[in-house]
Amino acid sequence: MxxxxxxxxxxxxxxxxxxxxxxxxxxxxxxxxxxxxxxxxxxxxxxxxxxxxxxxxxxxxxxxxxxxxxxxxxxxxxxxxxxxxxxxxxxxxxxxxLESMANQLHIEPNEIVIPVLDARRMEVYSCVFDDAYHEIRETKAEIIDENSFAHYSGFKKVHIIGSGAEKCQEVLSHSNFQFYKEAFxxxxxxxxxxxxxxxANDFEDVAYFEPYYLKDFILQTKKK
Missing domain, CATH: 3.30.420.40 (ATPase, nucleotide binding domain)
Known part of the structure:
Protein backbone atom coordinates (compact mmCIF):
# COMPACT_ATOMS: atom_id res chain seq x y z
CA MET A 1 0.00 0.00 0.00
CA LEU A 98 -4.47 22.96 -12.78
CA GLU A 99 -4.95 19.25 -13.47
CA SER A 100 -5.66 18.71 -9.80
CA MET A 101 -8.21 21.54 -9.87
CA ALA A 102 -9.95 20.11 -12.93
CA ASN A 103 -10.60 16.92 -10.99
CA GLN A 104 -12.77 18.80 -8.49
CA LEU A 105 -15.64 18.65 -10.98
CA HIS A 106 -17.57 15.69 -12.35
CA ILE A 107 -18.13 16.41 -16.03
CA GLU A 108 -20.26 14.62 -18.60
CA PRO A 109 -19.45 13.56 -22.19
CA ASN A 110 -18.94 16.49 -24.59
CA GLU A 111 -18.09 18.82 -21.72
CA ILE A 112 -14.76 20.40 -20.85
CA VAL A 113 -13.27 21.97 -17.74
CA ILE A 114 -10.98 25.01 -17.75
CA PRO A 115 -9.25 25.65 -14.41
CA VAL A 116 -8.18 29.29 -14.10
CA LEU A 117 -6.01 30.85 -11.42
CA ASP A 118 -6.08 34.61 -10.91
CA ALA A 119 -2.95 36.48 -11.98
CA ARG A 120 -2.45 40.22 -12.38
CA ARG A 121 -5.18 42.50 -13.74
CA MET A 122 -7.21 40.56 -16.35
CA GLU A 123 -4.69 37.75 -16.64
CA VAL A 124 -5.16 34.12 -15.59
CA TYR A 125 -3.18 30.91 -15.65
CA SER A 126 -5.31 28.36 -17.47
CA CYS A 127 -5.40 24.92 -19.05
CA VAL A 128 -8.14 22.95 -20.84
CA PHE A 129 -9.19 19.35 -20.10
CA ASP A 130 -11.68 17.10 -21.88
CA ASP A 131 -14.32 14.86 -20.29
CA ALA A 132 -11.67 12.21 -19.56
CA TYR A 133 -9.50 14.87 -17.82
CA HIS A 134 -6.91 14.69 -20.58
CA GLU A 135 -5.13 17.96 -21.33
CA ILE A 136 -6.29 19.27 -24.72
CA ARG A 137 -4.60 22.66 -24.47
CA GLU A 138 -1.37 23.45 -22.70
CA THR A 139 -1.07 25.60 -19.60
CA LYS A 140 -0.44 29.25 -20.32
CA ALA A 141 -0.84 32.77 -18.95
CA GLU A 142 -3.38 34.77 -20.92
CA ILE A 143 -5.27 38.05 -20.85
CA ILE A 144 -9.02 37.45 -20.63
CA ASP A 145 -11.30 39.26 -23.11
CA GLU A 146 -14.66 38.58 -24.74
CA ASN A 147 -13.07 36.17 -27.22
CA SER A 148 -11.28 34.00 -24.66
CA PHE A 149 -12.13 30.29 -24.91
CA ALA A 150 -14.55 31.02 -27.78
CA HIS A 151 -12.96 28.09 -29.62
CA TYR A 152 -14.61 25.76 -27.07
CA SER A 153 -18.12 27.25 -27.18
CA GLY A 154 -19.35 24.32 -29.28
CA PHE A 155 -19.10 21.91 -26.34
CA LYS A 156 -22.26 21.07 -24.41
CA LYS A 157 -20.88 22.77 -21.31
CA VAL A 158 -17.68 24.62 -20.52
CA HIS A 159 -16.87 24.58 -16.80
CA ILE A 160 -14.56 27.41 -15.70
CA ILE A 161 -13.28 26.83 -12.20
CA GLY A 162 -10.95 28.69 -9.86
CA SER A 163 -9.96 32.06 -8.51
CA GLY A 164 -9.84 33.50 -12.03
CA ALA A 165 -13.43 32.51 -12.82
CA GLU A 166 -14.86 35.80 -11.54
CA LYS A 167 -12.92 37.94 -14.02
CA CYS A 168 -13.84 35.45 -16.76
CA GLN A 169 -17.53 35.74 -15.93
CA GLU A 170 -17.31 39.52 -16.24
CA VAL A 171 -16.50 39.33 -19.96
CA LEU A 172 -17.61 35.90 -21.21
CA SER A 173 -21.27 35.63 -22.14
CA HIS A 174 -21.65 32.21 -23.81
CA SER A 175 -24.78 30.52 -22.44
CA ASN A 176 -23.07 27.14 -22.03
CA PHE A 177 -20.27 28.53 -19.83
CA GLN A 178 -20.55 27.76 -16.12
CA PHE A 179 -18.41 29.46 -13.50
CA TYR A 180 -17.17 28.17 -10.14
CA LYS A 181 -15.62 31.19 -8.43
CA GLU A 182 -15.11 29.83 -4.91
CA ALA A 183 -12.87 26.89 -5.84
CA PHE A 184 -9.18 26.65 -4.90
CA ALA A 200 4.41 4.39 -12.81
CA ASN A 201 7.59 5.26 -10.87
CA ASP A 202 7.20 8.77 -12.28
CA PHE A 203 9.38 10.63 -9.80
CA GLU A 204 11.23 13.95 -9.87
CA ASP A 205 14.91 14.52 -9.29
CA VAL A 206 14.80 15.90 -5.76
CA ALA A 207 17.99 17.90 -6.15
CA TYR A 208 17.02 19.69 -9.35
CA PHE A 209 13.22 19.91 -9.29
CA GLU A 210 11.79 23.44 -9.43
CA PRO A 211 8.17 24.65 -9.32
CA TYR A 212 6.42 25.49 -12.58
CA TYR A 213 6.16 29.26 -12.16
CA LEU A 214 5.06 29.84 -15.79
CA LYS A 215 6.12 33.48 -15.46
CA ASP A 216 9.20 35.11 -13.99
CA PHE A 217 8.81 36.52 -10.50
CA ILE A 218 8.56 40.31 -10.53
CA LEU A 219 9.50 42.12 -7.35
CA GLN A 220 7.17 45.03 -6.69
CA THR A 221 8.94 48.12 -5.31
CA LYS A 222 7.52 51.35 -4.06
CA LYS A 223 8.07 54.45 -6.13
CA LYS A 224 10.07 57.16 -4.42
Missing part, protein backbone atom coordinates in the same frame (compact mmCIF):
# COMPACT_ATOMS: atom_id res chain seq x y z
CA UNK A 2 1.41 3.37 -1.04
CA UNK A 3 1.10 5.99 1.69
CA UNK A 4 1.67 9.48 0.32
CA UNK A 5 1.76 12.96 1.88
CA UNK A 6 0.23 15.48 -0.53
CA UNK A 7 1.12 19.18 -0.21
CA UNK A 8 -0.83 21.98 -1.93
CA UNK A 9 0.43 25.55 -1.45
CA UNK A 10 0.05 27.09 -4.92
CA UNK A 11 -2.64 29.57 -3.82
CA UNK A 12 -4.02 30.94 -0.55
CA UNK A 13 -5.23 27.46 0.39
CA UNK A 14 -2.65 25.71 2.58
CA UNK A 15 -3.62 22.06 2.25
CA UNK A 16 -2.12 18.74 3.39
CA UNK A 17 -3.56 15.27 2.93
CA UNK A 18 -2.49 11.69 3.53
CA UNK A 19 -3.59 9.10 1.00
CA UNK A 20 -3.32 5.33 0.88
CA UNK A 21 -3.41 3.82 -2.61
CA UNK A 22 -5.04 7.03 -3.87
CA UNK A 23 -7.74 7.21 -1.18
CA UNK A 24 -7.79 9.99 1.39
CA UNK A 25 -7.34 9.07 5.04
CA UNK A 26 -6.79 12.57 6.46
CA UNK A 27 -6.93 16.22 5.32
CA UNK A 28 -5.86 19.44 7.01
CA UNK A 29 -6.31 22.73 5.18
CA UNK A 30 -7.03 26.41 5.69
CA UNK A 31 -7.71 29.07 3.08
CA UNK A 32 -6.81 32.56 4.26
CA UNK A 33 -6.01 35.61 2.12
CA UNK A 34 -2.82 36.28 4.09
CA UNK A 35 -0.97 33.12 2.97
CA UNK A 36 -0.42 31.24 6.24
CA UNK A 37 1.71 28.54 4.60
CA UNK A 38 4.99 29.28 6.35
CA UNK A 39 3.28 29.08 9.76
CA UNK A 40 0.77 26.31 9.08
CA UNK A 41 2.25 23.83 6.60
CA UNK A 42 4.41 21.78 8.97
CA UNK A 43 1.71 21.92 11.66
CA UNK A 44 -0.80 20.52 9.16
CA UNK A 45 1.62 17.76 8.15
CA UNK A 46 2.01 16.73 11.78
CA UNK A 47 -1.76 16.87 12.42
CA UNK A 48 -2.58 14.92 9.24
CA UNK A 49 -0.15 12.17 10.22
CA UNK A 50 -1.63 12.00 13.71
CA UNK A 51 -5.17 11.84 12.34
CA UNK A 52 -4.17 8.98 10.03
CA UNK A 53 -2.29 7.25 12.88
CA UNK A 54 0.88 7.24 10.78
CA UNK A 55 4.45 8.30 11.47
CA UNK A 56 6.98 9.54 8.93
CA UNK A 57 8.46 6.03 8.81
CA UNK A 58 5.18 4.76 7.31
CA UNK A 59 5.27 7.17 4.35
CA UNK A 60 6.31 5.97 0.89
CA UNK A 61 6.45 9.25 -1.07
CA UNK A 62 5.89 13.00 -0.93
CA UNK A 63 3.71 14.71 -3.53
CA UNK A 64 3.67 18.45 -4.13
CA UNK A 65 1.57 20.74 -6.28
CA UNK A 66 4.03 21.99 -8.91
CA UNK A 67 2.23 25.10 -10.19
CA UNK A 68 1.48 27.44 -11.72
CA UNK A 69 0.43 29.66 -8.85
CA UNK A 70 1.82 31.99 -6.23
CA UNK A 71 5.61 32.27 -6.43
CA UNK A 72 5.99 32.36 -2.64
CA UNK A 73 3.41 29.65 -2.03
CA UNK A 74 5.04 27.29 -4.51
CA UNK A 75 8.49 27.91 -3.02
CA UNK A 76 7.25 27.05 0.46
CA UNK A 77 5.54 23.84 -0.67
CA UNK A 78 8.42 22.60 -2.82
CA UNK A 79 11.01 23.45 -0.16
CA UNK A 80 9.04 21.49 2.43
CA UNK A 81 8.58 18.55 0.06
CA UNK A 82 12.27 18.45 -0.81
CA UNK A 83 13.25 18.65 2.85
CA UNK A 84 11.05 15.69 3.69
CA UNK A 85 12.34 13.68 0.72
CA UNK A 86 15.98 14.32 1.61
CA UNK A 87 15.58 13.63 5.33
CA UNK A 88 13.39 10.54 4.91
CA UNK A 89 15.00 9.25 1.68
CA UNK A 90 11.65 9.28 -0.13
CA UNK A 91 10.75 9.85 -3.79
CA UNK A 92 9.23 13.17 -4.89
CA UNK A 93 6.07 13.33 -7.01
CA UNK A 94 4.91 16.53 -8.70
CA UNK A 95 1.24 17.11 -9.53
CA UNK A 96 0.21 19.88 -11.97
CA UNK A 97 -1.92 22.35 -10.02
CA UNK A 185 -6.59 23.92 -5.45
CA UNK A 186 -6.65 21.33 -2.67
CA UNK A 187 -4.52 18.36 -1.70
CA UNK A 188 -7.73 16.28 -1.79
CA UNK A 189 -7.64 15.94 -5.57
CA UNK A 190 -3.90 15.30 -5.59
CA UNK A 191 -4.34 11.86 -4.04
CA UNK A 192 -5.36 9.83 -7.10
CA UNK A 193 -3.01 11.74 -9.40
CA UNK A 194 -0.07 11.15 -7.08
CA UNK A 195 -0.96 7.48 -6.78
CA UNK A 196 -0.98 7.11 -10.57
CA UNK A 197 2.51 8.59 -10.77
CA UNK A 198 3.72 6.44 -7.88
CA UNK A 199 2.61 3.26 -9.64
Missing amino acids: AKIINLETATTNCSVSISVDGKLVSVKEENTPNYSHSEQLHIFIKEALEEASFSFSDIDAIAVSKGPGSYTGLRIGVSAAKGLCFSLDLPLISVPT PSSREMAKLAQKKFK
Whole structure:
Protein backbone atom coordinates (compact mmCIF):
# COMPACT_ATOMS: atom_id res chain seq x y z
CA MET A 1 0.00 0.00 0.00
CA ALA A 2 1.41 3.37 -1.04
CA LYS A 3 1.10 5.99 1.69
CA ILE A 4 1.67 9.48 0.32
CA ILE A 5 1.76 12.96 1.88
CA ASN A 6 0.23 15.48 -0.53
CA LEU A 7 1.12 19.18 -0.21
CA GLU A 8 -0.83 21.98 -1.93
CA THR A 9 0.43 25.55 -1.45
CA ALA A 10 0.05 27.09 -4.92
CA THR A 11 -2.64 29.57 -3.82
CA THR A 12 -4.02 30.94 -0.55
CA ASN A 13 -5.23 27.46 0.39
CA CYS A 14 -2.65 25.71 2.58
CA SER A 15 -3.62 22.06 2.25
CA VAL A 16 -2.12 18.74 3.39
CA SER A 17 -3.56 15.27 2.93
CA ILE A 18 -2.49 11.69 3.53
CA SER A 19 -3.59 9.10 1.00
CA VAL A 20 -3.32 5.33 0.88
CA ASP A 21 -3.41 3.82 -2.61
CA GLY A 22 -5.04 7.03 -3.87
CA LYS A 23 -7.74 7.21 -1.18
CA LEU A 24 -7.79 9.99 1.39
CA VAL A 25 -7.34 9.07 5.04
CA SER A 26 -6.79 12.57 6.46
CA VAL A 27 -6.93 16.22 5.32
CA LYS A 28 -5.86 19.44 7.01
CA GLU A 29 -6.31 22.73 5.18
CA GLU A 30 -7.03 26.41 5.69
CA ASN A 31 -7.71 29.07 3.08
CA THR A 32 -6.81 32.56 4.26
CA PRO A 33 -6.01 35.61 2.12
CA ASN A 34 -2.82 36.28 4.09
CA TYR A 35 -0.97 33.12 2.97
CA SER A 36 -0.42 31.24 6.24
CA HIS A 37 1.71 28.54 4.60
CA SER A 38 4.99 29.28 6.35
CA GLU A 39 3.28 29.08 9.76
CA GLN A 40 0.77 26.31 9.08
CA LEU A 41 2.25 23.83 6.60
CA HIS A 42 4.41 21.78 8.97
CA ILE A 43 1.71 21.92 11.66
CA PHE A 44 -0.80 20.52 9.16
CA ILE A 45 1.62 17.76 8.15
CA LYS A 46 2.01 16.73 11.78
CA GLU A 47 -1.76 16.87 12.42
CA ALA A 48 -2.58 14.92 9.24
CA LEU A 49 -0.15 12.17 10.22
CA GLU A 50 -1.63 12.00 13.71
CA GLU A 51 -5.17 11.84 12.34
CA ALA A 52 -4.17 8.98 10.03
CA SER A 53 -2.29 7.25 12.88
CA PHE A 54 0.88 7.24 10.78
CA SER A 55 4.45 8.30 11.47
CA PHE A 56 6.98 9.54 8.93
CA SER A 57 8.46 6.03 8.81
CA ASP A 58 5.18 4.76 7.31
CA ILE A 59 5.27 7.17 4.35
CA ASP A 60 6.31 5.97 0.89
CA ALA A 61 6.45 9.25 -1.07
CA ILE A 62 5.89 13.00 -0.93
CA ALA A 63 3.71 14.71 -3.53
CA VAL A 64 3.67 18.45 -4.13
CA SER A 65 1.57 20.74 -6.28
CA LYS A 66 4.03 21.99 -8.91
CA GLY A 67 2.23 25.10 -10.19
CA PRO A 68 1.48 27.44 -11.72
CA GLY A 69 0.43 29.66 -8.85
CA SER A 70 1.82 31.99 -6.23
CA TYR A 71 5.61 32.27 -6.43
CA THR A 72 5.99 32.36 -2.64
CA GLY A 73 3.41 29.65 -2.03
CA LEU A 74 5.04 27.29 -4.51
CA ARG A 75 8.49 27.91 -3.02
CA ILE A 76 7.25 27.05 0.46
CA GLY A 77 5.54 23.84 -0.67
CA VAL A 78 8.42 22.60 -2.82
CA SER A 79 11.01 23.45 -0.16
CA ALA A 80 9.04 21.49 2.43
CA ALA A 81 8.58 18.55 0.06
CA LYS A 82 12.27 18.45 -0.81
CA GLY A 83 13.25 18.65 2.85
CA LEU A 84 11.05 15.69 3.69
CA CYS A 85 12.34 13.68 0.72
CA PHE A 86 15.98 14.32 1.61
CA SER A 87 15.58 13.63 5.33
CA LEU A 88 13.39 10.54 4.91
CA ASP A 89 15.00 9.25 1.68
CA LEU A 90 11.65 9.28 -0.13
CA PRO A 91 10.75 9.85 -3.79
CA LEU A 92 9.23 13.17 -4.89
CA ILE A 93 6.07 13.33 -7.01
CA SER A 94 4.91 16.53 -8.70
CA VAL A 95 1.24 17.11 -9.53
CA PRO A 96 0.21 19.88 -11.97
CA THR A 97 -1.92 22.35 -10.02
CA LEU A 98 -4.47 22.96 -12.78
CA GLU A 99 -4.95 19.25 -13.47
CA SER A 100 -5.66 18.71 -9.80
CA MET A 101 -8.21 21.54 -9.87
CA ALA A 102 -9.95 20.11 -12.93
CA ASN A 103 -10.60 16.92 -10.99
CA GLN A 104 -12.77 18.80 -8.49
CA LEU A 105 -15.64 18.65 -10.98
CA HIS A 106 -17.57 15.69 -12.35
CA ILE A 107 -18.13 16.41 -16.03
CA GLU A 108 -20.26 14.62 -18.60
CA PRO A 109 -19.45 13.56 -22.19
CA ASN A 110 -18.94 16.49 -24.59
CA GLU A 111 -18.09 18.82 -21.72
CA ILE A 112 -14.76 20.40 -20.85
CA VAL A 113 -13.27 21.97 -17.74
CA ILE A 114 -10.98 25.01 -17.75
CA PRO A 115 -9.25 25.65 -14.41
CA VAL A 116 -8.18 29.29 -14.10
CA LEU A 117 -6.01 30.85 -11.42
CA ASP A 118 -6.08 34.61 -10.91
CA ALA A 119 -2.95 36.48 -11.98
CA ARG A 120 -2.45 40.22 -12.38
CA ARG A 121 -5.18 42.50 -13.74
CA MET A 122 -7.21 40.56 -16.35
CA GLU A 123 -4.69 37.75 -16.64
CA VAL A 124 -5.16 34.12 -15.59
CA TYR A 125 -3.18 30.91 -15.65
CA SER A 126 -5.31 28.36 -17.47
CA CYS A 127 -5.40 24.92 -19.05
CA VAL A 128 -8.14 22.95 -20.84
CA PHE A 129 -9.19 19.35 -20.10
CA ASP A 130 -11.68 17.10 -21.88
CA ASP A 131 -14.32 14.86 -20.29
CA ALA A 132 -11.67 12.21 -19.56
CA TYR A 133 -9.50 14.87 -17.82
CA HIS A 134 -6.91 14.69 -20.58
CA GLU A 135 -5.13 17.96 -21.33
CA ILE A 136 -6.29 19.27 -24.72
CA ARG A 137 -4.60 22.66 -24.47
CA GLU A 138 -1.37 23.45 -22.70
CA THR A 139 -1.07 25.60 -19.60
CA LYS A 140 -0.44 29.25 -20.32
CA ALA A 141 -0.84 32.77 -18.95
CA GLU A 142 -3.38 34.77 -20.92
CA ILE A 143 -5.27 38.05 -20.85
CA ILE A 144 -9.02 37.45 -20.63
CA ASP A 145 -11.30 39.26 -23.11
CA GLU A 146 -14.66 38.58 -24.74
CA ASN A 147 -13.07 36.17 -27.22
CA SER A 148 -11.28 34.00 -24.66
CA PHE A 149 -12.13 30.29 -24.91
CA ALA A 150 -14.55 31.02 -27.78
CA HIS A 151 -12.96 28.09 -29.62
CA TYR A 152 -14.61 25.76 -27.07
CA SER A 153 -18.12 27.25 -27.18
CA GLY A 154 -19.35 24.32 -29.28
CA PHE A 155 -19.10 21.91 -26.34
CA LYS A 156 -22.26 21.07 -24.41
CA LYS A 157 -20.88 22.77 -21.31
CA VAL A 158 -17.68 24.62 -20.52
CA HIS A 159 -16.87 24.58 -16.80
CA ILE A 160 -14.56 27.41 -15.70
CA ILE A 161 -13.28 26.83 -12.20
CA GLY A 162 -10.95 28.69 -9.86
CA SER A 163 -9.96 32.06 -8.51
CA GLY A 164 -9.84 33.50 -12.03
CA ALA A 165 -13.43 32.51 -12.82
CA GLU A 166 -14.86 35.80 -11.54
CA LYS A 167 -12.92 37.94 -14.02
CA CYS A 168 -13.84 35.45 -16.76
CA GLN A 169 -17.53 35.74 -15.93
CA GLU A 170 -17.31 39.52 -16.24
CA VAL A 171 -16.50 39.33 -19.96
CA LEU A 172 -17.61 35.90 -21.21
CA SER A 173 -21.27 35.63 -22.14
CA HIS A 174 -21.65 32.21 -23.81
CA SER A 175 -24.78 30.52 -22.44
CA ASN A 176 -23.07 27.14 -22.03
CA PHE A 177 -20.27 28.53 -19.83
CA GLN A 178 -20.55 27.76 -16.12
CA PHE A 179 -18.41 29.46 -13.50
CA TYR A 180 -17.17 28.17 -10.14
CA LYS A 181 -15.62 31.19 -8.43
CA GLU A 182 -15.11 29.83 -4.91
CA ALA A 183 -12.87 26.89 -5.84
CA PHE A 184 -9.18 26.65 -4.90
CA PRO A 185 -6.59 23.92 -5.45
CA SER A 186 -6.65 21.33 -2.67
CA SER A 187 -4.52 18.36 -1.70
CA ARG A 188 -7.73 16.28 -1.79
CA GLU A 189 -7.64 15.94 -5.57
CA MET A 190 -3.90 15.30 -5.59
CA ALA A 191 -4.34 11.86 -4.04
CA LYS A 192 -5.36 9.83 -7.10
CA LEU A 193 -3.01 11.74 -9.40
CA ALA A 194 -0.07 11.15 -7.08
CA GLN A 195 -0.96 7.48 -6.78
CA LYS A 196 -0.98 7.11 -10.57
CA LYS A 197 2.51 8.59 -10.77
CA PHE A 198 3.72 6.44 -7.88
CA LYS A 199 2.61 3.26 -9.64
CA ALA A 200 4.41 4.39 -12.81
CA ASN A 201 7.59 5.26 -10.87
CA ASP A 202 7.20 8.77 -12.28
CA PHE A 203 9.38 10.63 -9.80
CA GLU A 204 11.23 13.95 -9.87
CA ASP A 205 14.91 14.52 -9.29
CA VAL A 206 14.80 15.90 -5.76
CA ALA A 207 17.99 17.90 -6.15
CA TYR A 208 17.02 19.69 -9.35
CA PHE A 209 13.22 19.91 -9.29
CA GLU A 210 11.79 23.44 -9.43
CA PRO A 211 8.17 24.65 -9.32
CA TYR A 212 6.42 25.49 -12.58
CA TYR A 213 6.16 29.26 -12.16
CA LEU A 214 5.06 29.84 -15.79
CA LYS A 215 6.12 33.48 -15.46
CA ASP A 216 9.20 35.11 -13.99
CA PHE A 217 8.81 36.52 -10.50
CA ILE A 218 8.56 40.31 -10.53
CA LEU A 219 9.50 42.12 -7.35
CA GLN A 220 7.17 45.03 -6.69
CA THR A 221 8.94 48.12 -5.31
CA LYS A 222 7.52 51.35 -4.06
CA LYS A 223 8.07 54.45 -6.13
CA LYS A 224 10.07 57.16 -4.42
